[in-house]
Amino acid sequence: MCWWYSDAAEFRLRAREFLVDGLAAGQRVRYVGSAPEAVLTRELDGVTELAEALRDGTAQVRSLAEAYPGGSVVDPDEQVAVYARATEEAVADGFTGFRVAADATALVRAPDQLAAFLRYEHLIDRYMSENPMSAMCGYDRSELGDPAVAQLACLHPQTNVRLAGFRLHAASDRTVALAGELDMTNRSLLDSALDRVDLAADGGEMVVDAPELAFIDHACLLRLAGYAERRGVALVLRTDWPGASRMAQVLGLSRVRVERAA
Amino acid sequence: MTIDTTLDGFVHPALFYRSDDEYLAALVPFVSDGVAAGQPVAVAVPGPRLSVLRAALSGVADRVTMIDMAEAGRNPGRIIAGVLRRFADEHPGTHVRIIGEPIWPGRTADEYPACAQHEALINAAFTGRDLTIVCPYDVVGLDPHVVADARVTHPLVWEADSRYPSDDYAPERVIAHYNQPLDGRADAVAMTVTEVNQITEARRFTTAHARALGLAEERVADLELIATELVTNSLIHATGSCVLRLWRHGDHLVCEVRDAGHLSDPLAGRRPAPGDQPFGRGLLLVNELADLVRAHTTPTGTTLRALLRLVR
Numbered sequence: 001m002c003w004w005y006s007d008a009a010e011f012r013l014r015a016r017e018f019l020v021d022g023l024a025a026g027q028r029v030r031y032v033g034s035a036p037e038a039v040l041t042r043e044l045d046g047v048t049e050l051a052e053a054l055r056d057g058t059a060q061v062r063s064l065a066e067a068y069p070g071g072s073v074v075d076p077d078e079q080v081a082v083y084a085r086a087t088e089e090a091v092a093d094g095f096t097g098f099r100v101a102a103d104a105t106a107l108v109r110a111p112d113q114l115a116a117f118l119r120y121e122h123l124i125d126r127y128m129s130e131n132p133m134s135a136m137c138g139y140d141r142s143e144l145g146d147p148a149v150a151q152l153a154c155l156h157p158q159t160n161v162r163l164a165g166f167r168l169h170a171a172s173d174r175t176v177a178l179a180g181e182l183d184m185t186n187r188s189l190l191d192s193a194l195d196r197v198d199l200a201a202d203g204g205e206m207v208v209d210a211p212e213l214a215f216i217d218h219a220c221l222l223r224l225a226g227y228a229e230r231r232g233v234a235l236v237l238r239t240d241w242p243g244a245s246r247m248a249q250v251l252g253l254s255r256v257r258v259e260r261a262a
Numbered sequence: 263m264t265i266d267t268t269l270d271g272f273v274h275p276a277l278f279y280r281s282d283d284e285y286l287a288a289l290v291p292f293v294s295d296g297v298a299a300g301q302p303v304a305v306a307v308p309g310p311r312l313s314v315l316r317a318a319l320s321g322v323a324d325r326v327t328m329i330d331m332a333e334a335g336r337n338p339g340r341i342i343a344g345v346l347r348r349f350a351d352e353h354p355g356t357h358v359r360i361i362g363e364p365i366w367p368g369r370t371a372d373e374y375p376a377c378a379q380h381e382a383l384i385n386a387a388f389t390g391r392d393l394t395i396v397c398p399y400d401v402v403g404l405d406p407h408v409v410a411d412a413r414v415t416h417p418l419v420w421e422a423d424s425r426y427p428s429d430d431y432a433p434e435r436v437i438a439h440y441n442q443p444l445d446g447r448a449d450a451v452a453m454t455v456t457e458v459n460q461i462t463e464a465r466r467f468t469t470a471h472a473r474a475l476g477l478a479e480e481r482v483a484d485l486e487l488i489a490t491e492l493v494t495n496s497l498i499h500a501t502g503s504c505v506l507r508l509w510r511h512g513d514h515l516v517c518e519v520r521d522a523g524h525l526s527d528p529l530a531g532r533r534p535a536p537g538d539q540p541f542g543r544g545l546l547l548v549n550e551l552a553d554l555v556r557a558h559t560t561p562t563g564t565t566l567r568a569l570l571r572l573v574r
Contacts, residue, residue, distance in 0.1 A: 165462060183461050184494045215465065217490050219541045243483035250344070250550035251535050251543055 001158035004141045004149065008103075011138040012043050015101035018136045020049050022099035023058065027132075028090035030060045032102035037063045058095075064106050073113050076120035080127050087133045097132030105140040114148055118196040121155045126170035154186070154193050168193045171209050178237075179212035182220040190220055194227050206231065210239040211261035218247055225256045238262060269357060273394040274384060275418035275425070278401045278409065284422045285311070285398060286318045289361055292396060296359040297322045304349045306341075307363035307398065308332040315361075335364050338373070338380035339549040342387050342532045350393050351534065358393035365412075367403035372511075372569070373554055374408070375440035381415040382433035383528055396420065411436055437528055444558045444565045447509050450518070455493050456503040464493050464506055468517065471508045476572050477515050484551040485517060488568045491544035492519040499523045500564070514553065514569040525559040525566075 005011035019029040033040050040061040044050045053059035087098040108114045121137075128134060137156075141149060154164035157177065166180030168190070176197065182190055206228040216224075221237075221244065228235035237244055238261045245258040279285040289305075293315075296303040305315055306329040316323050327349060335341040341364055350358045362384075365377045384395060399412050413419060413430040453467045468489040469482055477485060489506065496504035500523025507518040531545025545566075549555055552568035559565075 181462055181465075183465070183490055184458050184497070185461050215486055215490070217487065217494065218543050218547050219494075222541065222543075241483060242480070243487050246484065246551065247487065247547065251547065 001135075002137045002139065002152060002156040003160055004139055004153075006141050008140070011103060011140075015103075015136060015138065016044060016047050016050065018101050019044075019059065019099065020047060022097075022134070023049050023053055026096035027099045027134075028058055028060070028086075028093070028095040028097075029053065029099045029101070030062060030086070032062045032064060032100060034064045034103060034106045036065065037061045064103075072107070073116045074107055074120050076116060076123050079120050080123045083124060083133060083135075084127060084131070087131055091132065097134070099133070100135040101138070102135065103138040103140075105138070105143055108139065108144065108148060108152065114151065115196075118151060118155060121152070122170060122197040125155070125157070129170045129172050150186075150189055151192060154189055155196065164189055166190065168197060170197075173207075175207040175209045178208050178210040178224075179214075181215040182213075183215065183217045184219065187220055187223065190223055194223070204233050205236050206233050207236045208238065209261070210237060210241075213237075213239045213241050213244070215241065216244060218251065221247055221253075221256070225253060229255055269359070269394045270392070272388050272391050273396075273418065274388070274416055275394075275396050275420045276412040276416035276428070277396050277398045277420045278412075279398055280402050280422070282314055285314065287422065288420060289315060289396070289398065290318050292359060292361065292394075293319055293326055294322055297325050299357075301357050301359055302349070302353040303327070303359045304329060304345075305361045306331045306334060306345050306349075307361060308366050308368075311363060311366070311398070331363055332366075332368075335362075337549055337552050337554050338364050338377045339532060339552075339555040340546075341380055342384065342529075343534045343546060344550060346384070346395060347387070347534050350388075350391065356392070360393065360395045361398065362395050363398045365397075365399065365404065365408060367400060372514075372556070375442060376554060376556055378408075378411050378415065378436050379440050379528075381412065382436040383532060385415070385417070385433045387529060387532065441558055444518070444556060444567055447507065447511075447516075450507040450509040450516075452505055452507045454503050454505050455497065458497055461490060461493055461497070465490050468506065468508060472515055472517075475508065475510045475515050477570060478572070481570055485515070485570060488548050488551055488570075489517050489519075491548050492517070492566055492568065495519075495544045496521040496523065510572070511569070513571060513573050515572055516567055516569055518565060518567045520563065520565045522562060523564050524561045525557060525564050531555075 003014055022029040031040055031044060040063060050059055090098040108117045150164040153159045154167055155169055157169045165186045166182050168178050171177035225235045235256045238259045240261045248256045248258050277288050293303050304327040309330050309332055312328055312330060329345060334345050346360060349360060364380055369377055399409055401409050413428045414436050415433050416428055417431045419426055419428050451471050453464055455464050465486050469486055472485050493504060493506055496519055500521035502522050504519050504521035509516050531549050535543045535546060548568055553571045554569040556567040
């Protein structure tokens, strides 16, 4: 999930809760931030479960400043590989999984950083949908403008901002999940989100699972259909919102199949 | 009566009939000659007329596409794209025959102006095509002014004993005549939409009031699309803001969008979807989903009204 904060103390509180929940579920947990590791460790002070876990290695801290020098652009594939290894190690060490709480503000300040990070977001999302890893990303809203916030928020399955109006994220079985409302308000945001996610299409179809889709206008539906078309596949949209099948029928969209949501 | 088996190019007659016998005397040969010539034939007439024709066409009925115009063409604004072009475009390279009866005695005063404009627009929509669309008019049941309009919207008239060009043919006159101001309503709820980021709010406004006015849950998605596409269209094509209004009118819910733009293309929303662009189907969608669409447009302002039936 992604969490937008205006006060760093508020994010630390949420992150500690998230990590303690992970410990309770038998996971190895990691806290990531911009500050040096000694400072990050102190930020976790006062929580008994975390203090104990830090001592025996069940909880870890990592500094972004050490992993990523200022202004670094994330290498999406490499960063997913890092977390995949950490998850595999945690499972090999007998944990039920791996959980990360990270303040990622420092990684999305510049446009080139943001573009790479958005791609990483989708890849890690895909990884997490199929592996025992979970993550909470924090962003300082006062440092990032609304366009950046919206671009990040729409790619997260769960978020505490509604700026984007929709969410597009990886789901199980190589499908993609779409939720919320899509119209001219967020049409260009949908375009850029589709560019980031670079959806895989298996078996001649691109399946978009959308049980929480509340509205999509014709231009946005055609954007999705065109995205599938350019990859030479048909679009399968799984939604119970009746407008989608009405549109596909009356507009004669032969390459769009609307099914009931599972 | 001579039977014309050599229809060629675009032929658009009004057929004036005074009885079932006259109806069948003209239309049964029209259909069976077409079938005999291997031409595709569609019959799009209201249900009771369909029964009359089907019984008389027993030998060839299975080779004719039968469409209930009272359903498919309830909103006359969708007949060109959804009925006539849909059938014609499925059969390229041959002369196509269609019976299209969009006007019958049960048409309401709200519907009629849109029906007349539709009949007039068929001419521009099919110029240069190879098909015949014969439009039957029940001259006993219809008002004389409707029959007079048919002479203006059709280049040819077929009657029981004669077929002749219409001296009154001037379809643009009917389009202009029925481009009538749509008066405002004092009991409407209204929302002014100025910016794109109000579209979502406009949709919520629409559905909340529509439910309160009694719209069935199964039509709510249709109305969400109609209101969204009308408002979106206004924000794209008109300058300044638009005003969205809703009210109940008899057995219908009315969703109106008024803006300062001009709908200069009378066939907007009546052509089938273009295959290659990922937009531009807003009005087509509104025409397909609404039970009636009325329009008034001038160079300084346009009002589009979509009506949805509140009762089945």
